[in-house]
Amino acid sequence: MSQMETPEVADMPSPEKTVPERLLALSKDEAFEVRRWWQRLTLSPQDLATHTKAPPWPKGMRARLRRCASPEAAMLSDGFRYLWQGLPEAPPAHRDERLQQWACIALVLAEVRDETPSASLGSRLGQEKNGTGKPCMSELRFQQLMDCHSPQELVQRLRRALALIDKRDVSVVHLADNIALWWSEYRGQPAAKPSKRLGFVWANDYFEALAKYQRDSD
Numbered sequence: 001m002s003q004m005e006t007p008e009v010a011d012m013p014s015p016e017k018t019v020p021e022r023l024l025a026l027s028k029d030e031a032f033e034v035r036r037w038w039q040r041l042t043l044s045p046q047d048l049a050t051h052t053k054a055p056p057w058p059k060g061m062r063a064r065l066r067r068c069a070s071p072e073a074a075m076l077s078d079g080f081r082y083l084w085q086g087l088p089e090a091p092p093a094h095r096d097e098r099l100q101q102w103a104c105i106a107l108v109l110a111e112v113r114d115e116t117p118s119a120s121l122g123s124r125l126g127q128e129k130n131g132t133g134k135p136c137m138s139e140l141r142f143q144q145l146m147d148c149h150s151p152q153e154l155v156q157r158l159r160r161a162l163a164l165i166d167k168r169d170v171s172v173v174h175l176a177d178n179i180a181l182w183w184s185e186y187r188g189q190p191a192a193k194p195s196k197r198l199g200f201v202w203a204n205d206y207f208e209a210l211a212k213y214q215r216d217s218d
Contacts, residue, residue: 021173025180029088031173037083038109038172065110071103071151080106101183104151105176108158114168122205124170128213135210136164146199
């Protein structure tokens with residue numbers, strides 16, 4: 001039996017699969033699995049041991065995933081297959097869309113070097129950059145991020161956004177949930193409440209962070 005076919009028995013039991021995050025599109029099980037996948041993909045063996053007894057994923061997997069230029073290329077990578085295999089099953093009718101969604105998530109999360117649970121992307125992009133009085137991402141580029149029209153564009157802009165915050169101190173669960181929410185809206189299924197839609201979530205977090213230091217400088 002290959003490593004990918006070997007059941008995971010060293011992880012924490014199901015009752016402990018709690019994720020203290022704001023979830024709008026992912027289930028708690030999906031959130032737990034994607035964080036555990038990222039931890040095994042990214043963390044050193046010493047840091048990983050503080051979260052799980054499961055071993056790291058094979059060396060080089062993250063680098064290969066980061067070299068993928070498209071969601072379609074990511075689907076052929078071993079890194080994506082490890083993630084896909086650990087996710088809860090979905091109805092067959094939604095399989096193709098789900099494959100694309102999770103390929104985008106894998107591509108973006110492979111960029112994250114270090115995470116801070118519960119830290120949202122919008123708030124990180126709106127934080128002050130090195131005492132300059134300006135946000136890590138300008139308002140113009142932030143508006144462009146919120147106006148992505150294709151999965152490829154979304155991945156590209158999110159990769160650039162992460163580079164602006166040194167690819168750290170953001171929650172991988174929040175990031176995965178944002179991408180899943182974008183996909184829901186892309187498929188024409190926006191949340192009934194505007195406050196549960198991605199544009200509002202990102203803008204609210206971004207401008208709230210922006211206001212903290214702009215108010216202090218007035």
